[in-house]
Amino acid sequence: MVGTLQRNVGASVTLRLFFAAGWRSHMALFRWMRPSAFFPTVIGVPTVQLIWFVYLGHYVGTHPVAYYAVGNALHACAIAGLFAPAMSIQGERFSGTLTAVLATPARRSVMFLGRVVPAVLIGFLTSVVMLALGVVVADVELPWARLPQLVGAVLVTTASCCAFGLLIGAIGLRTREAILIANLTSYLMLLVCGVNVPLESLPDWLQVVGRLMPMTHGIQAAREVLAGTTGAGGLMLLEFLKALVYLGIALVVLRVLEQNSRRHAVLDEM
Amino acid sequence: MSDYAIELDNLSRVFRAGQGKTKRAVDQLSLRIERGEMFGLLGPNGAGKTSTVKILMTVLLPTSGHARILGDDVVAQVERVRRRTGVILGGDAGLYARLSARDNLLLFADLYGIPYREQKRRIGELLDMVGLLKSERTRVEAFSRGMKQRLHIARGLLHDPEVVILDEPSNGIDPVGARELRELVRGTVRDGRTVLMTTHYMFEADELCDRVAVMRGGRKIAEGTPESLKKQTDGQVVLSLDIIGVGEPDLDRLRLLPGVGSLSVAEVDGSQRLDLHCDQQTDVTAAVMAELRHLNVLRVSKREPTLEDAYISLVSGGDDA
Amino acid sequence: MNVLTRRVASSTLVISRGWLLELRQLMRSRLYLVTAVILPLVFASLAHYMFAGSHRTEGPLVIALSAGLMGMWSTTLMGSGSAINRLRFMQVLEPLVACPTSTFLFSVPFALATASMGIYSLGATLVWSTLFFGMPVELASPLLFAVALLVTVVSLALLGLLLASAFILYPTAQSLANFFEYPIWMLSGVLVPVSSLPEPVRYLADVLAPSWGVKAIMRSATGEGGTLPAVLACSLLSVLYALITLILLRRFEWLARSSGTLALQ
Numbered sequence: 001m002v003g004t005l006q007r008n009v010g011a012s013v014t015l016r017l018f019f020a021a022g023w024r025s026h027m028a029l030f031r032w033m034r035p036s037a038f039f040p041t042v043i044g045v046p047t048v049q050l051i052w053f054v055y056l057g058h059y060v061g062t063h064p065v066a067y068y069a070v071g072n073a074l075h076a077c078a079i080a081g082l083f084a085p086a087m088s089i090q091g092e093r094f095s096g097t098l099t100a101v102l103a104t105p106a107r108r109s110v111m112f113l114g115r116v117v118p119a120v121l122i123g124f125l126t127s128v129v130m131l132a133l134g135v136v137v138a139d140v141e142l143p144w145a146r147l148p149q150l151v152g153a154v155l156v157t158t159a160s161c162c163a164f165g166l167l168i169g170a171i172g173l174r175t176r177e178a179i180l181i182a183n184l185t186s187y188l189m190l191l192v193c194g195v196n197v198p199l200e201s202l203p204d205w206l207q208v209v210g211r212l213m214p215m216t217h218g219i220q221a222a223r224e225v226l227a228g229t230t231g232a233g234g235l236m237l238l239e240f241l242k243a244l245v246y247l248g249i250a251l252v253v254l255r256v257l258e259q260n261s262r263r264h265a266v267l268d269e270m
Numbered sequence: 271m272s273d274y275a276i277e278l279d280n281l282s283r284v285f286r287a288g289q290g291k292t293k294r295a296v297d298q299l300s301l302r303i304e305r306g307e308m309f310g311l312l313g314p315n316g317a318g319k320t321s322t323v324k325i326l327m328t329v330l331l332p333t334s335g336h337a338r339i340l341g342d343d344v345v346a347q348v349e350r351v352r353r354r355t356g357v358i359l360g361g362d363a364g365l366y367a368r369l370s371a372r373d374n375l376l377l378f379a380d381l382y383g384i385p386y387r388e389q390k391r392r393i394g395e396l397l398d399m400v401g402l403l404k405s406e407r408t409r410v411e412a413f414s415r416g417m418k419q420r421l422h423i424a425r426g427l428l429h430d431p432e433v434v435i436l437d438e439p440s441n442g443i444d445p446v447g448a449r450e451l452r453e454l455v456r457g458t459v460r461d462g463r464t465v466l467m468t469t470h471y472m473f474e475a476d477e478l479c480d481r482v483a484v485m486r487g488g489r490k491i492a493e494g495t496p497e498s499l500k501k502q503t504d505g506q507v508v509l510s511l512d513i514i515g516v517g518e519p520d521l522d523r524l525r526l527l528p529g530v531g532s533l534s535v536a537e538v539d540g541s542q543r544l545d546l547h548c549d550q551q552t553d554v555t556a557a558v559m560a561e562l563r564h565l566n567v568l569r570v571s572k573r574e575p576t577l578e579d580a581y582i583s584l585v586s587g588g589d590d591a
Numbered sequence: 592m593n594v595l596t597r598r599v600a601s602s603t604l605v606i607s608r609g610w611l612l613e614l615r616q617l618m619r620s621r622l623y624l625v626t627a628v629i630l631p632l633v634f635a636s637l638a639h640y641m642f643a644g645s646h647r648t649e650g651p652l653v654i655a656l657s658a659g660l661m662g663m664w665s666t667t668l669m670g671s672g673s674a675i676n677r678l679r680f681m682q683v684l685e686p687l688v689a690c691p692t693s694t695f696l697f698s699v700p701f702a703l704a705t706a707s708m709g710i711y712s713l714g715a716t717l718v719w720s721t722l723f724f725g726m727p728v729e730l731a732s733p734l735l736f737a738v739a740l741l742v743t744v745v746s747l748a749l750l751g752l753l754l755a756s757a758f759i760l761y762p763t764a765q766s767l768a769n770f771f772e773y774p775i776w777m778l779s780g781v782l783v784p785v786s787s788l789p790e791p792v793r794y795l796a797d798v799l800a801p802s803w804g805v806k807a808i809m810r811s812a813t814g815e816g817g818t819l820p821a822v823l824a825c826s827l828l829s830v831l832y833a834l835i836t837l838i839l840l841r842r843f844e845w846l847a848r849s850s851g852t853l854a855l856q
Contacts, residue, residue: 013383021380024373028366040770048773059783060645096363100425103327105352106381177622184626187633197640206636262331265285265324 017106022114029091030084030118042122046076046130053196054138063198066141069134070226071195074157074219076130077123078186081161082168084119086178089169089254093176102258109251116162116247123158141226149225149232156239157218163246164214170253185213194219214242274338275433275464276303276326281335282488283321295321297488298335303481308460310479311468314585318488319468323437326466327357339433353382356431358422358459360438367411371402371421374410375428382429396424399458416447423454434459436467440474452478472578482577486585496577503575503583506531509546509555512568516542523561529554532583541568547575547583602696609700610707617670617708627708630665631716634658638782639724649782651726652812657781659716660805663709663744664775667751668768670705695840698752706748710740731814735822739811742822743804746829750800753832756840779805800828 027033032041050072057068089112092098101111131154134140142150165182172178190196192210199207199216210216221235283296296318303309311319324330325337328348336343342350366374372393379389397403400420410418419439426434439455440448448471455478459465469475475482476496483493492499516535524530529552536543548554555570617623638658642649720726730736754768777788778795779802785793796802807821 010385013380013385016380016386017383021377024366024369024377024380028369028373028377034368040767044770045773048770052773052777055777056641056783059787060641060647062641062644095366096361097366099324099327099329100357100359100364100378101381102329103352103355103357104378104381105349105383111381175622177620180620180622180626184629187630191633191637191640196637201640201643262329265330 014107014110017110018114019117021106021111022117025088025115026084026118029088029095031087031091032079032083042079042126043129045079046072046126047133050076050130050133051137054134057196065138066134067223068196069138069140070131070223071219073130073134073140074127074154074222075186075189075193075195075215077127077154077158078161078189078215079123080119080126081123081158082165082182082186083179084122085116085162085165086169086172086182088115088119089166090172090176090178093173098173102261108254108258112166112251112254113247116159116166119162119165120155120158123162124155127154127158143226143228146225146228150222153218153222153225153232153236156236156243157215157222160214160218160239160243160246163243163250167246167250167253170250170257173254173257189213189215192216194223212242214239214246217242273305274302275305275307275340276301276309276466277336277338278302278322279336281322281325281337282333283318283325283330284333294488296325296332299485299488299490301483301490301493303464303466305464306462308465308478308480309467310475310482311466311485312470312472312475312482312581313468313485314470316487317485317585319485320437321488322485323435323466323468326435327355328352353429354432356426356429356434356463358426358434358436358439360419360422360436360441362415362418362442365410365418365421365425368409370407370409371397371413371424372406374421375424378425379428384429392428392430393424396427400424400454414447416443416451419443419447419451420454423459427459431463433464433466436465438468438470440469440471448474472576472581476577484581484584492584499580499584500575500577503547503580505550506547506575506579506583507550508573508575508579509548509558510569510571510573511544511546511558511562512538512541513544513562514541514566514568516544516562516565520562520565524558527554527557527561528552530558532586534582534586545579545582547579605696606699606703609696610703613700613704614707617704627666627712628715631659631662631712632719634662635716635719635724639720650813651720651724653809654782655717655720655724655726656713656808656812657805658720659713660743660779660781660801660808661776662712662716663706664747664779664801665772666709666712667702667705667747668754668772670701670708670751693840695837698755698840699748702748702752702755705751706744709747710744713740730812732811732818735811735818736808739804739807739818739822739825742825742829743801743808746800746804746825746832749829749832749836753836753839756836756843775799775801778802781805798828800825800832803828 032038050069053068053072054065057063058065092101131140131142131150135142164185168178168181168185171181175181192199192202192206193213193216194210195215199210199220202210217235217239221232221239224230224232224235278299278301281296281299282294285293285295287293299318299322301309311322313319321330325332326339326344328344328351331345336345338344339351339355342354344351366377369377375393375396376389379393384392394403397406400423402417402420402424405413405417410421413421423439426436436455436459440451443451452474455465455467467475467479479496481493481495482499483490484499485491492502521533521535524533524546529549531547531549533544533546536545546554546558555572559567559570635655635658638654638661639651642654717726721728754771777783778785778792778799780796785796785802788796803821803825807818807825810816810818810821
């Protein structure tokens with residue numbers, strides 16, 4: 001019987017590697033999935049963040065409060081989007097499973113991309129819940145007719161954010177500080193991605209940084225959809241392209257790291 | 271198709287040790303392991319066992335030389351090697367603590383590309399074989415070391431590999447658990463497969479392995495069946511003393527006695543066990559007792575050398591044996 | 592008396608050594624340093640750009656100070672949470688609890704070290720603000736400002752410690768650290784004065800030591816009266832926090848020992 005289970009290829013095997021293994025890795029390594037952490041962090045932090053900025057925005061009075069509610073609702077996906085892929089890649093090293101995983105014949109691109117899917121799902125749901133909160137506390141008006149476009153904008157924003165999270169995780173394999181990078185990125189987004197401050201009021205170089213970061217075009221697209229103006233489609237496409245670029249870079253970095261680790265044994269020791 | 275399951279040709283691995291220095295972890299190692307053989311790789315810490323194993327499990331590249339598993343080169347034919355080789359790691363790490371035993375296996379089943387229809391059957395079968403069927407839904411963080419090690423075994427056998435690499439499987443496991451583990455290795459793991467295992471425990475290698483190789487400083491210093499290694503100590507006898515309060519000056523005097531080869535000291539239940547490897551021809555007992563007359567000697571016995579004795583005389587022998 | 596002096600001296604030694612050690616640990620991570628440099632800039636810019644074009648009359652000094660205090664609070668929270676987690680991860684939390692020095696003594700340095708990083712963060716924000724946003728460098732009463740700052744830092748450290756003592760018991764509590772960040776900004780009146788909070792919430796702000804610290808810092812910087820009473824309130828509340836922490840740590844340590852969560856990740 002030895003040797004009957006070793007040569008399997010085909011769509012179903014690849015799909016399971018992408019979805020089932022991706023989901024299990026996410027559950028195994030995203031520390032905030034347990035309810036005692038999930039509710040205060042993944043749901044709680046965006047809630048207090050949205051309330052704070054709406055409160056601050058109300059006091060400042062430069063934009064309607066709905067502006068801050070929408071920006072922060074979309075930024076809410078960053079908690080799952082940045083931290084989940086980052087932890088699920090970097091966590092392999094902390095749990096000592098990296099060697100075992102790298103000894104499997106699983107296709108790396110499928111395996112790593114599969115870990116982004118649960119993050120996109122959870123990030124998307126967080127943003128949806130926060131938009132609902134925005135409706136309650138900040139008079140955000142949902143255009144029922146354009147709801148599919150709004151869903152598209154939220155989805156593409158989350159995807160782009162998660163792709164960036166994967167890149168952070170890849171860097172974290174080497175530096176061990178993925179969580180710090182994710183934290184810093186999340187705060188930076190509050191400033192440069194049009195969450196609380198319109199891009200146009202920033203100095204030129206910060207605008208450039210903002211446009212290169214994930215999320216910026218997605219948030220703008222969501223604002224356009226809500227305002228009923230045109231141009232959201234192009235922005236969404238742009239955000240989607242950014243997501244693809246980030247995914248590509250992340251996979252290249254992971255590949256280079258794996259090769260280097262075989263050559264110099266750099267990933268083994270803690 | 272190669273005749274050998276595992277072949278190493280002048281395999282070397284050099285690490286940079288900082289400040290421009292290098293360390294040869296594996297040095298010109300050559301081995302031939304037959305199909306279906308159970309082979310033990312012995313050696314003290316830092317002998318190069320782990321680097322050798324890592325090269326074979328395709329997570330480390332050799333600096334020079336070749337390693338082939340079932341005829342496939344571990345550098346050029348990575349994919350084929352990974353599909354046909356199982357890896358069983360030792361110790362606490364290497365499992366997802368927050369997943370149940372079953373979920374750990376399901377995750378790796380997907381990573382090994384085992385079709386879904388097969389997964390359920392195979393995982394149930396393996397959990398049963400390693401005796402974890404009852405705790406399959408328990409999170410691994412609640413497992414004892416022994417249970418984790420059995421789960422490691424199930425994980426390594428998921429894709430029914432032809433070659434299995436076991437890295438210090440009984441490390442840190444209590445004696446009873448270690449015996450159960452050896453039963454598992456002898457039965458479930460072997461089951462017609464080729465097995466390469468590393469271990470510190472000589473009796474384990476003696477009990478399980480068809481052949482062993484001893485490594486020291488990255489080199490192979492001996493190879494053969496456990497019996498043939500023991501024969502290297504032919505013409506020797508081990509004089510074993512249980513004693514209290516033996517010190518370094520005493521040992522130095524004993525080493526100078528004619529007929530005494532190497533000696534080793536180990537703490538056993540509050541006393542020291544002193545093993546002297548002596549020539550069969552000269553009876554050194556009287557001379558030894560004379561040197562130790564100021565100490566409390568609890569017990570004196572003579573015995574045939576074990577594999578452990580052979581190993582100790584090998585690894586504590588001259589600088590380049 | 593002699594015994595007391597010796598105990599105070601040895602405790603001071605433990606605390607100051609621990610503080611230095613912890614600071615060195617924090618500094619070792621290059622990325623933490625980068626974060627410490629960039630984060631205040633992010634907060635300062637966020638505050639300045641949000642207030643740009645507003646009809647509110649807060650001067651650049653108040654905005655910069657607020658942003659600095661936000662950063663200070665974030666550093667302290669993140670620091671105390673991660674300190675306990677790092678100990679857990681390096682598997683030294685158990686031996687530390689087992690050693691004869693009280694748990695309170697070995698956790699104070701962590702809080703102080705992260706709060707020192709907090710002072711730095713406030714300083715960095717002020718420097719960035721003078722460089723980029725034309726903030727005037729004059730402080731109405733530098734001496735009072737220094738006193739107010741010191742008291743606020745200690746109060747932040749002790750509040751962080753109060754939370755950190757919970758982190759010893761609940762491994763997942765670090766995620767609560769992130770949760771507390773925004774509410775405490777809101778309650779301590781950074782950027783938006785406490786007076787615009789709803790009535791019942793305002794009482795909550797009154798029992799929060801850092802909110803008095805913020806008042807003291809703002810008043811001493813702008814030259815308003817009432818710095819000293821605020822300093823006093825902040826100090827008294829801090830002492831109260833220290834007492835609660837002492838009691839809690841004893842209790843938590845016992846609970847953690849009985850539930851076996853010290854070693855968990």
